[in-house]
Each structure stands twice: as structure tokens, then as C-alpha cells.
Amino acid sequence: MTTAQEALLETLEDLGAEDFEKFRWYLCQQGALEGFQRIKRCHLENASRENTVDHMIQTYSEHAVTVATVVLEKIGRNDMVKTLSKTKIGTKGKSVKWTWFTWGSSLKIKRFQHEYKIVCSRVWMATLLKQIYTDLYITQGGSGEVNKEHESRQIERASWNSNRTETIIRKEDIFKVVPGRDGETRTVMTNGVAGIGKTVLTQKFTLDWAEDKANHDMDFIFPFTFKELNMLSEKEFSLVELIHYFFSETERAGISTFESYRVVLIFDGLDECRPPLDFNNTDFVTDPTKSTSVHVLLKNLIMGKLLPSAHLWITTRPAAANQIPPAFVDMVTEIRGFNNLQKEEYFRKRFQDEEQASRILSHIQSSQSLYIMCHIPVFCWITATVLEDMLKTTEGGKLPTTLTEMYIHFLVVQAKVKKVKYDDGVETDSHWSPDNKKMIVLLGKLAFEQLQKGNLIFYESDLTKCGIETRTALWYSGVFTQIFKEEKGLYQDPVFCFVHLSLQEFLAALHVHLTFITSDVNLMSKSTKWTKLFKCNIKHVHRSAVDKALQSPNGHLDLLLRFLLGLSLEANQKLLQGLITNTQTSAESNQKTVEYIKKKISEESSAERSINLFHCLNELRDCSLVEDVQQFLNAGNLSTNELTPAQWSALAFILVSSGKDLNVFDLKRYSQSEEALQRLLPVVKVSNKALLGGCHLSESSCALLSSVLSSPTSRLRQLDLSHNDLLDTGVRLVSEGLKSPHCSLETLSLSGCQVTENGCRFLAAALAFNYHLTELDLSYNHPGDSAENDLNSSTLFLPSRLDHSGTHRLKTFIRKYSCELEVDPNTVNRTLKLYDNNRTVVKMSALASYPDHPDRFQLIPQLLLRPALTGRHFWEVNWTEDVFIALSYRGIERKGKSIGCAFGYSDQSWSLKCASDKGYSAYHNGRKTMITASTYSHRVAVYVDCPAGILSYYSVDTDNSLIHLHTFDIAFTEPVHFGLYVKSGIVSV
Template sequence: MHLKSNLKKKYQRVFEGIAKQGDATLLNNIYTDLYITQGGSEQVNTEHEVRQIEVTSRRHESQEIQVECTHLFKPGKDKKIKTVLTKGVAGIGKSVSVQKFVLDWAEGKENQDISFIFPLPFREMNLQDKEKQSLMDLITQFFPETKGLNLAKRNMYKVLFILDGLDEFRLPLNFKDNETLCDVLSPASLDVLLTNLIKGNLLPSALIWITTRPAAASKIPPYCIDQVTEIRGFNDTQKEEYFRKRFTDENQFKEIIDHIIKSKSLFIMCHIPVFCWISATVLQNILEMKTNNNLKNNQSNDASKTLQESNTEDTPKTLTQMYTHFLRFQIQQSRRKYDGEYTPDVSWDKDAILSLGKLAFQQLERNNVIFYESDLEACGIDVYKASVYSGMCTQIFKEETGIILGTMYCFVHLSIQEFIAALYAHLFLDIHKKSVFVHESTEQDSKKETLTDLLKTVVDKALESDNGHLDLFLRFLLGLSLQSNRLLLQGLLTQQDENDQSKKEIVQYIKQKFEANLSPERSINLFYCLNELNDQTLVKEIQTHLSKGSLSSAELSPAQWSAMAFVLLTSKEEQEEFELQKFKKSDECLIRLSAVIKNSKIALLNDCDLTDRSCSALATVLASDTSLKELNMNNNNLQDPGVKLLCTGLENLKCELEILRLSDCGITEEGYKALASALRSNPSHLIELDLTGNDPGQSGVKELSDLLQDPNCKLKTLRFLGTAADKACQDVNRVLGENLLLLRELNLSELGLSGLNKLAAVLQDKHCKLNKLILNNSDITEEDCCILTSALNSNPSNLTELNLSGTKLRNSGMKIFSTLFKNEKCSLQKLMFNCISITEEGCAALASAFNSNPSNLIELDLSENKLGNSGVTEISTLLANSQCTLQILRLSDCSITEEGYKALASALRSNPSHLIELDLKGNDPGQSGVKQITDLLQDPNCHLKTLRFLGPAADEACQYVIKVQGENPLLLKELNLSLHELGDTRVNQIAALLQDKHCKLNTLILCGCCITEKQCFILTSTLKSNPSHLRELDLSGNKIENKGVKHLCDLLIDFHCKMERLRLRGCDMTDEGCSALTSALKSNPSHLRELDLSENKLGDSGFENISNLLKNPECKLEILALCKCSIKEKQCVFLTSALKSNPSHLRELDLSGNVLKHTRVNKFYDILKESRFKLERLRLRYCAIKAEDCSALTSALKSKSSHLRELALSGNELGQLGATNLCDILMNPQCKLEKLELVTLYCTAVTV
């Protein structure tokens, strides 16, 4: 590919300092990586570019993200990178970076996915005419080998345009008003072409890389840029790398780099690659001169002397000296080139220097760095002679030929232009005795001006400048005022006598300026100015402050801070301990003094408001050959980004740090992982690590604790907790055999007070990540509550479940805990407060707290507390809160009645969408409570899935009844399970149901259910515990026998028993059981109204006991059934006698199925005639009554006193006569009989 081949030839060599003259060097041999960072301010930086470098030298290693030049277009997290803007001051290496990028592509090393790269330098695109051309024409003009290339086919080629040197472009780039252009073949002005290319209208898929000095960056609208990068030049390591590549001789390299490092102002300027080249050129020439002189004079003894030791007066230590030497050597080189000989004295062409100086000065005032023929002519420079200047001073002034515009001119670097301008100012003063700032038209032409006047004028002008564009000019101007520097320019500048007074005057004038409210930039520049004047008084003042211990941040100006850094860095005393608080608590101060930290053994940086900015500087320190063994960063908000930066130093094998303190630094899990990773990479030195007061997340503690198992790890002390918490942690470890900090659930039931105190110390530490804490049945007092809540309030974000069931929390404790529940950071989701002796008061405190912070709680257990209806009403206010997301609520055995149930139902109707489980076991819902709640299940908005009124056994019974009868027994008043064989399990379940207060059955019918004596005991025991509702019990047809009856009697004698109807037909009861039964009924006879003992063998004693019961005046029995009881005459006598003595209550008597002979029954008929006997229904079916017995019966029925309304005689042998007599009686007006049952025929009374 011809394009790659041609670009490789063009870019493989570099001409340091110039573009075309001088010795070329292979770029790959001399190239040193530059420090490039992602991001940067979109605002224009108004500082002098050298000042920007000085600031960068202190901060570029501690900020932002480093970007490799070859990866500029690597896609970001959120978007593709299409257009990149790279900023950098003059000489920082922008164009060399472009050259290296293109060369790597052309050589097939990098970015081979790019089809074509088109480097288009702005300076070569400056148009003289408003000539129109298409984008393809422009490309072909620069790269003829691409003729015929069709870029119009979208996405066929991946193309990169590199637009280098935006600051040198003189066209406006009118992004706002320029026409839109989309066709690469359509002609337009260069301004229109470039704005449409950058905006993406032309070749939308093309990549664009723009380089510029910072001041011109604002020419490109931010919306056109995907990524901004900044070239920060060389960092300290890269400076050394540059000089090492430049000087292959190791001794020569060491001598030069040592000199540069010791001269701090020079070392800072070496961030600029061009200045490295200048310094290398000057110092190499000095070394060569020294070597030549030594050989010539045979001074072998001096050959080993360093730059610092030999010819100290000639070795440059300041910027002025360096640039003066540079100028001298370039003039000497030109003389050697053109005259063929070398002389130590320089033959100056003063006129040429004056013309060149005038150009430099005037263009400096206008902030121009590129000049054209008109600019040269205005300064009296013949265009032809310009080429001579360029040839004579090949490394100072250069000419270039643009493809379109033609010839243009510039100084190799802005600093050289400023030096030549300062030299011109001195020359102008020497010749004209006036300042270059005094224009010819002014009246001051006749007034002679001194050098001091000029210097004061320039000091004032530099301080007035907003952008500091005269700062370096001033430093050069001051430096050239020293006689020692003027000697180097002998023959060019007038040599003056040493005038200490003049120097003192300008030094004092500068120091007075510090008293004004100067910006830090201006103040620091004045310090450098004093350095150029070799004045050390300010440094000595700082040293005095240090020696007296009177230093404070409020007393120091920015210039003094610069002096402070200089003093500490040049101090010959070894720094044992560095304490940042003695200076200034800030990132900036630490970064300025990081080199001092490097030379110290202990760095105390705690409580200094440091952030992650400081960490990168410290990482550099740790990764270097440093004396640092102990680093204290406690109580600084470093956070994870800061720790990660610090870890880049810790993981370096050069790092020999032994103690690192990072307590309360805002570090989380991510930071802990970074620390663990770093210490795995370099485990052999750190012996103590303090991380107390940080938040390690879910796995941070484990990440670091696992390191202790590494045999290579020398870590002996790993501190996460304070003293008290650490002791508690050890205690738990000893008891449970586990590290408390690694646990998520802790069960310390039965904990004592001392244990709680220790536990609280752990809980309040963020290293504790317990999710579940169980302290049930612990002896916790009110004081303990305060301790526990205080701890949890200080670290509330992890605990999600708290179990204090069975403790003596009480209302006072609940009020204390409510302060935790109100905490917005509280993450508690499950609270187990079962049986903690709280009442309505405690409930109100809890509800109020969660009403203010309801969003996390999903499960609440308040069972077995006497909340009552008032307490439940408080809870209901929480449930009704629309922000409440409670899913499970347990209120079993909380003394809730119907009123409380209604409150709950109302709350759930207003906020039905969250609660899925409600437990109300062991409460008394009254008549409608259950229905109030169960009706909610019909609401389509209600998500309630589990509504629990009953215990497991009772619930099983409930489900059984629903299955059998299709109805919920909790809503029934009568339950009939007759003829279902229940068995032990089912009887136990039904018993549990009957025992629950939610069960409101009045009638229980269990006929023919095969209930045994044992099961009867279970049922009656259950009914004893909840006897107040049952009014009717029917156990007929079950063989409970006497023992079963006796169990039943235990229920009947209960004072709370309100049984009204009891049916025990066919239960295999004998006189023994009957005796027990009647005895029980006599002790509590006032409620029973119906008793059915039919089909039992009661015997004489049984009937006698029944008779005694009936005789009891408190007996209110109204219905008595004794069918098929084998009643004998004696038994009938007992019964008749009893009814005579207490005849007023019985209303119905059923003696069916008993053989009642004539003699037995006639006496009974006589009772019917008594008005006191209120019997209304009499059943004598199948009693063997014959026709002859009817006369006594009809006589009784005719009696006015008889109350009988219904008579059943079916199944008897009455015959026709007996039946007729009985039917006739119905016609008797005295007879009150309304129904008469004879076989299947019912006779009704007829009103006559």
C-alpha cells in the first residue's frame, strides 16, 4: 500500500526541535511515551503554558485516567469514540505523538483495523485565497498516491483524519453558520470542509483526531467531541527515560540527569520534551567542551569532575543560564558550519538579533507563534534573509513550506521566543536607553530609562496579565540583568559593573508585591523570578519559620509554599517523620510535598481532609526507592478510588511499607478487594494493617482474612475493630468457633449483660455484617436496650432480622428501640417481638416509628403480648399506611376481640395490596370478628393468602369440616358430623377447633361417630377450656359408657358451662354413669333444659337419681327423654313422685319404648290433672298400653287442670274402642289436647 509506505518514510525520522534542519534520528530509537490523561476542562486555561506545566508536574500523576496513545479510539463504557480532542502546551509532544501513532500504523504494529490515516496539519492547510475544493481534492493534494480512491462508499473503509495543531489555524471554523455539506466530491471552502468533517456530515463513520494548545481548544464545540485527552508531557520516570535514550554513554547520562534533578526549576521544565532536548543539547556541549579542554591541557585529574563540580560558573542552573548557553552554542554551531572553524568567542550579528528579537517581542505581545512574510517585513527582516537566519540558528528559528499557503516561520518553542524577546528588550535598552514598552509617539522618548525601571515595568505588566503570558519573559528578563549571565553574551549586551544596590532594589520591589492579594500563579512566578536573580532570602525565611516551629497554613502565600517545597526537597537532613498537619491539610499540599514524604521513614497524614487525589502521588512514592516504612492515612475520605490508586503502589515489589493505617477512610468492599489483591502481589513486607471504621461490604473482611493463611504473607496485625469490639469478637470466636465478622446470623440466646456490652461494640462497627441477630430469652434491661439501639443506630444498614422474643423488653424498651426503627438507614425487614410484655403503649411507639419509616419492614411478630384492641388499632394505622409493605403479621394471643378485628379489617381494606399472611390465633373475635376478616378474601385487591385463626390441629379440623360440609366451621353455629367415623386423630383435631375462641359453635352433634371413652375425655377436656358458647351436645350412639359420662360430668359441673341440651341416647350408660351425671347436674342445674338418656340401662338407682334431680327446685329441665330404658314399676314410682314434688318446669316427657303396665301408668295419669303440672307433650309410643288403660287417660285429659297439648300413643294396643274414646275426648271443650298420634292417624281437636 503506497500510502503506508510513504507515511513510513516521512514519519520514521524525527528532527528534534525543528522540522527540517539538523540531524535526524529514528523516531523509534528516541521516542519516549508521554503521560496522556482522559478528560479535561472545556474552559480555556488562562495561565502561561509553562505555569501549566509547573502545576501539572505536581498533580498529573494523582488525577484522572491515563490513556495510551495507541488506544485513543478504544470504545468507552457508554458509547463509541469517534472524535478525540487532545490538548497540550507548546512543545509537550503533540505532533511527535501524532508522528508515532502514524508510524506504528504504517509499520503494521497498531490499529490495523484502520484502512487509511490522513494526517492534515492545520499550519499546512492555512489558505491564502478563498479557493474552493472538495474533501477528496484536499486529500489527493496532500496524498497524491490516493488519487482515484473512492471514499464515498459508506462503511467500506475505516478512515482516520488527524488534524494537528488547531491553534495554528487562522480560519474561523464557523460551526454555527457554515452550510451543511455531505458530498465528499462537492467543492467548498476549507472552513466549510473541516467543520462538516468534524461534525460528521462528511464521512460520518470517519474517525477524527484533533490536537491543539489549550487556549484554542474552545474552537471546537463540545457536542462534536466524544473524548478529550490531555498530554501532560513527561513524568519524572519518563524524563529519565528520555535522557537515557538520548545518551547511550551511562556515565554521561548519570552526570546529566543528576544535574537536572538537582536544579529543581530545570527538572520541572523537563516535563516539556522540547526543553529536555534543549537541556540535553546544552549539557552535552558543555561535557564535550570539558573533555576537549582536558585532553588539550592534559588535565586528567579534572576529567572525573561532574557538571556540578567543574566550571560551576558556566554550568546552567537556571532557565536564563540554560537558554543563554543554548543560544551561544547554536551561534557557534552555525559559525562552524558556515565558516568551517570553531572559536570559543561568539561573533554576534547584532542587527540580525535585533530584527529577530523585535519579531519575537511583537508577536509575543499578540500571542502569535506562527509568522508570515508580512510579519517579518514589518520587523525589517528581508524574506530572503529569513532563510539565512533559519540556517544560522537552525535550532532557534525555522521556516516551513505548507502545501497550500507557502512559507511560514516560527520559533522552535514558545519559551525560545520569550527568551529572544527578553534579549531584545535588553538590547533595545542598551541602544536606545528606553523601554521597549515606550512607543515612539510618546513624550517619554527623550527620557532615559534605567535597567531597574525596565524591570519594574515588566514586573507590573506581568502581574497585570490575566493569562500570565509575560511570566517566562519576565524571568528571562530578570536573569539577563545579572552580570554573570551578561558575560555569556559579551559582545552583544553591554557589560555593566556589579551593582548590588540595583539588584537589591528589584528584589525588594518583587518582595513587596507579595503583600498584595496576588493569585497563586503570579506569586509562584515571582518566586521563580527571585531564583533567577539568585536571591535565597525567601527560602531562608521559610527555613527560619521551620526552625522556630511557627509555621501555619494561614501564614503562607503560594510563593512561600513553593519556597517551602524547595527548602524541604533540598534539605540535607534525612526526614525521619513527616507530619502533614504541620503544613496544610489538603491534597494540594501533599502532592507538592510528596517528594519530601518519599525521603521520610514515617508519614503522618491522618485527619488532613485528603481524598483520592493524594493516593496516586503516594502510590508513586511507594513504588519508588523510598525510605517510607509507616504510612498513617487515618480519617481521610479516600474511598475506594483512592485505595485502588494506593494499591498500585502497594503491589509494586519495590514497596517495603511495613505499617499502613487506613481507619475511617470511607473504604468499602471494592477497596478491601483491591488491598487484598495488592498484598497478594507483594506480601512480603507489610506487617500491620489498620482498617477500623470502614465498611467492608459482604466479602471485604474475608478477602483480607484469607491472606493470613498465605505462608508468604508477613501480616501479623490485621485490625478491623476497636478494642472493645475486638474483645467481643474474640469471645464469640472462642464460644462458637467462628469469626464473628464472617457470620451473617448470630444466635446468642440467654446472653448476659456483660455479653451484650461487648456485642454492642461489634454491632456498631461497619465490619460487622450480621443480617440476623437472635437474642430471645435474654435478660435484657432498659439500660441494655439503650446500649443495643445505640450500636444498631450507628450501623443500621446490614441487620435485616432481629429476634428479641421472650425478653423483658416491655414498653420502655420498645420506646427505646423505636428510635432505631425511625432511622432512615435502618434496613430491618423482620422483627420477632413475641412475648416481650408490651401493651398498647409499646405498640403505639412501634407503630409511630414505622409509620415514619415503613418501607423496609416485611414481617412483624407481636404474638403473646397483651396489646388489646387499642394496641391492634395502633398497628392498624401502620397497615393502612400506603407506604407500608408489611407482608407477614403475627398477632396470636394478643387479647384481641371483635373491635380489634374490625380495625384490622378496615386497615386492610384501605391498603390491601401487600399483606399476604395474618396470624390471629388465640384471640377472641366475638360474634363477627372472623367474618370481618374472612370477607376480605373476597376482595380482588386483597393479596392475603394465609389467614390463620387456628393452630395446626384445629386448622386441620377446619379443613376437614369444609371438605365434609362445604362450610367454614368458624362461621357456623351448628356443627353436625353424625355418622362420620372420626378416630383419634380427627377427634383431637376437632377438640383443638372447639378449644379455640374463634370457634363459636352453639350446637355440636356427633351421633354415631364411634367415639370412645378416651376420645370423650379429649372432647370434654377441650370443652372445659372453652365452655361458654356450647349450648347443645349430642353424643348419641357412641359407646362412651360410664367412664365417658363421668368425663362429661367434669364439663357439666364447670361454672362456665352453659349447656342447655344434652343427648346421650344409646351410650351404654348404666346406673353408675347416671348417678355421676345427675350428681353433676344437681351441682350446676340452672342451665340444662333438655336431657336425653334414652336406650341406656339406668336401673333403679339410676331412676332414683334422676328423680332426685327432678325434685331439685333449681332444676329447670323442660325436656326429658327416657325411651327404651326398661322402666319398671318402682322406677315409674320414683319418676311420678319426683314430678309431683317439682312439677312446674317439665314441658316434654318421652317414655316411649318402655312397658308401662296398668298399675304403673295410672298413677302417672293422675298427675296430669294437677294444675301445677305443666307438661305439654307426652310421648308413650310402644309402651304396651291397652284399651282398658284409656279410661284413666281420658279422665285426665278431660280435666280442666291438664296442660297437655300433644300426645303420642302410636304402637300401643288400644283397639277400636280405646281409639274412639280418645278421639271423642278431643270434642270435649275442657280438653286442651291439640295433637293425638294413634298409629299413623293424628286426631286434631275440633272446636265445637
């Protein structure tokens, strides 16, 4: 067997003089050897090949071959990497696992440490992965189906719900027995947006196993990446050959079968698989020694045909999750990244100075867009890199508050580092040298063209099309390591990618901007040749980008659009002075763009799409729409009846971006209408509980809510639709949403929704597919006996409230709760006269001769009605002149002229004042609320739902329709009574 010294000497002798000189140079460079220490330059300055080998053995001992492999990759001699790795360098008397750990995994572990250092650990002073790893937020759940939203929107949703209680899974328990499932979990799919930490998670999992810290029961863990597997798409392997190819130490150990071992196979980056996996018409392979294509091997492993005893862990971005049929996945998990506490922990670890850390945290928290993006560990690193540099180089300067500013500063920091570290410049020199500008221009072109195709990883052919040679790309990845990096496989040719998708989107936007100002070509236009013939303004580029982003079915251009608009600001262009040599933007052009975006907001029917347009306005420093609505909200006098479509969108944006009060969404706080629900649907989607009861909703609203229930991003757990005329057709639509595998609704209230036998059958069928629902309220409907039996069997384990009290329950809206009331004569004030069998009350100047009674109102012209109320009740009143229509506890004061005796002036009662000359106003505890009504009527309806804590007043129109006036939200503590305070006029009850 060859010794390490012999293998190294043979390798160095095959190097030409120029490559050998580069080899020695890398050995002397601090930080170039992926975690290994450098050799002092004086030892290698004139060293021969033999002396170089001796120094390597002395410095690295058993890791010398690993270091040689790293250096050979850096100088582009992958052919020699393959030769060296296949050289048999034996180990004696060691276990299989220890052999894998000390020889083969040493390279893997060093790579893992380096990868984490490149992506994350720079912000923690380059500490090794095993010392700094922070557990990510891994949750169980999901269906593994496709999510087509842009990942920035998914990040926002995850951030809004980061404090929700969910099933958290530790990485070491990923394959443990799951309650409710027979046996162990074989195949796990882990979803997560780009940069959230999927790869680092699998690497730490492998590292902990290799160091005997976790998963001691596993004999082998074999981590693969789809980047590496893509390079083998035209070759054939058996499963055993594939493992031997990547992990040659298993072949050296004489292992030719893996059925008797406990094995974990990790496949990282399903979204990077080229072409995507297609499970239609798959050839079955069960023999692990039979050769076939890598894709066929993968599919048979996933289907359980090959090595069924093995555990599989597949990671992917959400958009590619549907490549694997759900039947082949035992458990779906999701990485949510950092929650709010972990964000703070991250920056406090990064910045040891407590005052500095507090200032940075305060700044990030003040910008909603930055704080949301810090949900991603990689963005925390970008932010820390920028702010660290700015705090060193500027005194009291303005820190970036928008995404565009942050990424411009990040680009500038990298250009400065290159200038000082590689070009022997100083920090005061211009960092936009011709080489730097050329590098950014080419990387921007690559970013844009590959983004158009949806690619995040690039091969040699992709680079060549953009005018980048492989050697140039290797140089870029070695210099701009924090922007563009080479992904090294063990033995394959290099592939490249940007450190994070958002960096690719930023450089793509920069490419669009630079292309226009240098050549007048609008890359966002459908046909670029016409832009050369006709003079084009930057506003036309922006309009094209807005239109193209709105037309995108999955929003994949949303972030690019935000960056492109941000680059048009003069302040941002000054930051890139030297890279952007001339500008074609002006305040006037930007204002035109602002007006165009506002116009699109007012036209856009999708509130979801409108939210990104508000982010765009934020990048352009225009917050006028949001500020107007926010001002009304803060003053407490927002009249939703007068909101324009654009203002409705602004309200939705404010609510979903606030990060507050998303636990409960109550539609009645804004408007009881279907239009309001449609405009505020994004808020429903990110809320835990939606209160939509008594909001005049119909079948069309049910279609909207069905889409929410079936959305993979919906967080809705409780839905109250009671007291809306949904009918059976509406319930059918809601039932379709309940059937969705994405639906996680736990409580559904359909009380008083005019549901009959047919609607209940739709619900019964849906509940056969839904295992999350734990409570169903169908009271005050008419299900009929047979449908009720169907429901009872479907909801066997649910607390359900059903009744079939007759067809009177099917009266329109809340009138179904009409009740018979009578005046309590013992409460009537002596200035009130009763007529028509006590159904008419008249205010008199003379006193009536009623007997004394402790319940009688002595000085205020009031009365109570009976009986006491505890459920749902509806009552209509005709009035003239000046009347208070009230709800009160029995214990309200009766004596004296104290203000506490009057309805609405204490905490014991609530009232609506109806005045012929002043309209309507609501009172409680002495506080008056003016009501702006679209119609005016001398007939008022009152509805109280004691269990739900609702008291609502309605004006009754000439066509008998109900127009909402005001709603009180009340936590009732005892039975209540309707009451009347007749200052003047006549009341009929």
C-alpha cells in the first residue's frame, strides 16, 4: 500500500512549475486551507517537492492528503484530485466507522466546517461549526405540495407567525418514532426557503454522528448533494458503486452490501436537481448491484424499492417539494429559520460590545423589511457584515433602512475588501477599479439570465454563455467569496452559485439598471429591439418591470422589482459612484413611477400582489398612502365606508406588516361586508383566529375562505362564520377547503347560517378528510335527522353543537333570533305612559300613578323589558324624536339623577342614541361614539349574542334590509335586559 508521503510526492512531481508554485503559495496563505493552519512562507520559499512533502507531513500529519486535495481543487487540478483520492492509503485495526471518520470524513468534516464558515460563522469570528451551531426552528407539518409564492413572501409569513406554538423537532430526533405512526420514519422531507439553513443542518447532523455525539445507532450516514449528482447524469452506477464513488473508504473497507447496516442517505437540494425527478413510467430496480442512471437509482430509493431498510432525508426549497409524490414521504418538516429571540441572540453573539449590539438590534427592529429578512441566518450575516463596516468607518452616519441600501452597502464592502486584500490598495482608494467593474457586470448578467430560467446553480456551460471562462469563475469565487462561490464536490467539476437567492436578485436588478443607463436597452420589455429605436426613459423600464412582476404566476420577480426601483434613487446611486458613472433618473421620473404603482394598487384585485407594491413604494421612499391610513387608524376615526381601493390595500399592508395583533382578526372592527373581507384576505391568512360572524357574507365569501383554508401558507386555526346567510351552496365551498391537506382548522362555527340537510352532508363528507378539526358548531340550523346522523358519525370524536329546531331557523340573517319581550311595569319611570297592551311607550309631562317599587327608575325616563337574556336575541323598535335603545344589567342604579342611572353612562349598560335632529351615537361608561350612517330610519334593530359577547345595532331600511350601525364587544358577566330611555317622543316595541 502507498504511504501518504509517496502519494504526495508522486502528485507534486506531476505538477508543472507554474502549478507547483501556486500549490506552495496556497499552503502559505492564511485562511485558504478550509480550517487548516498555513505553513510559514520562509519554510516553502525555495522548497523542493520533497521538502514540501516533508513540511506537509510535519504540519498536517494524517490530514496531509486532505490538505493536498483542497489545494489541488483551488488551482483547478481536479484531474489530480481524482487520482489522489483513488490512491489506496490504508489504515489498520480500526472499525469501519472510525475508518470513515478519520480518512474519508476528515475531508467531509473540514468541508462542513468551511461551508458554515463561508456562510455563517464569519459573523462569529470564524469559530468552527461544532462550536457555534445554533439549532434552527424545525417544525413538523405540511403536505410537501408545491408553494409557488416568492420566498420573500413566505419569509414574511413565517416571521409573522414565529411565536406560534408548534411541534418542534430536534435534528437528532428526525428519524425517531412519531406518535400515531407505526414503526420508524423512513423518509423525511425538510422544506425551507433559500439560505434558511437546510444544508448546514444536514452537515451538523452528519458531523455530530461522525464525532459520536448523536445517532449512535446509525452505522453509516452518507450525505449527497444534488449539485454533485447532477454531474453524473450521463453515467450509470449501481447503488453500491455510487456509494463507493463518493465514499471510497467504504470500498477500501471491503463493504459491498449495505442491507445489514443501519444507513441514512441524505439528499440535499432537491430543487437543484436537473432535470427534475419524474416518477411517471419509472423502471423498477431492487438489486443494489445493478447499474442504471442516477435518476433511476434516486427514484427507486425514494419509492423504497432499493435498500428499503435505509432512512432517507431530502431537503428542498418549497417550490420543488411536489417532485416527490406524498405517498413516498413519511414526514414533512419545515425550517423556519430564526425566531425573534434567536435573531437577538445572533447579533449579541456577533457583536461582543453590548452597547453596539443594542444599537444594531434597535436599528434592525425599526425597519420591518430588514427585521423580517433577518428570519434567514444568511441575511443576518449580510446585515452584520454591512453594519460592522459602517460603524467602523462612519461617525454617526445614517444606517441602511431598506433592502436596496443594505445590499448596495454589502456590495461596496466586498469591493473594498478585494481592493485592500488582493489589489494591495488602501481603503481610501476608489474600490471600483476596471477589474471590479468588469467582475460585477459579468456576475450581474449571469444573475439576470439564470434568474429568468429559475436557476440558482450554474455549470460551465451557463458561465460560457455569459462570457465567463471557468478559470475566471474560479478567480471570482476565490475573491468575492461572500457573493459568488464555487460548490466543490468530492471528485466532480466545480459548480457555482450566489451565496443567497436575494444576492442573485440584487445583482440581476443592478444588471437591468446598468444595461439601460449604458445602452438604453430595456431588459424588462417584451422586445428589447424596440427600445433601441425609440427613446426610452427609466420610468418605462420601471413600468415594464412592474407589469412583468404582476403578471408572474409565482411572484418570482418581486424582489428584483424592489431592488430595481431602489437603485433609481439618487442617494443609492451615490453609494455606487464609480460603478454607475452616469444617471438617467430624476425625482420627476421616480414620482411618475410612484403614481404608476399607486394606480396599479387601486386596480389590483389581489390584495396579496398589492402588498409587494407597497414594499416597492417603500424602496422609493414614498409612504404617503400608508401614512394616511395609519393616521386615521391612530386617531381611531377610520371610516372604511370612504376608503378607496388603494387605501384598502394600504390597510391590509399595515395590518400584515405590523407583526402585532395577528392572533385574532375581527372583521367587524373595519367593515361588515364582503368587499372588506376580500380586501383584507391576506390578514385572514396570517391570523390564528378569524371572527367573521354577522358580517353579511354570502356564497362568494365562502369561495375566498375556501382558498385560505387550502393555502399551504395559511395559519388559520379558528374560524367563526356564524350568523351569515351562507346557505348550503356556501357551506359546500367551505367544505372543499376543509378537504385540503393544507387545512389545519381546529374550530369552525357555522351557527345560524341557514344550513339544511344538503349542506350538512357536504360537511360530513369533508370531515372524512380532515383530522385537525376538533370543534364544530352547527346550532341554529336545520340539518334534518338523516344528515344529523351522518354528521354524528363523521364527528364522532368532535365536540359538536347541532340542533334541528325547525324551519324557523332559516329566516334571513339574524331575524331568526327574534324574541317576544314585554315591558317590566315595575321598572317604568312615572313620566312614561304605556299603551297598546304595554307595547307603546310615550314620554309625558304629567306623572303617572304607578305604585312604589324598588326596581322603578325614579328620575330618569327609563324602563327595562323582560325576560332576562342569556343567548342570542333579535328585537326591533320604532321610535320618534329622541330615544336611547339600551342593553343593561339588572343591577343598574335606579334612584336619583346620578349620571350612572342613565343607560350608556356606566359600566352596567350600553346604548344607541337615536335623535331626529342629530342622527345616531353610541354610549358606554359615559364615552360617546359618533356614528356616520349611510341611511337614516326611525326603525332600529338590536341583536345580542351573549355567548359571543356581541351587541349590534342596525338601521332597518324601507325594503326591510338591515344596515349595520355599531357593534359593542362585551364580556358579559350576568344575564342582561333590553331597555329604553325616552327623552321625548314615542317608542313601539
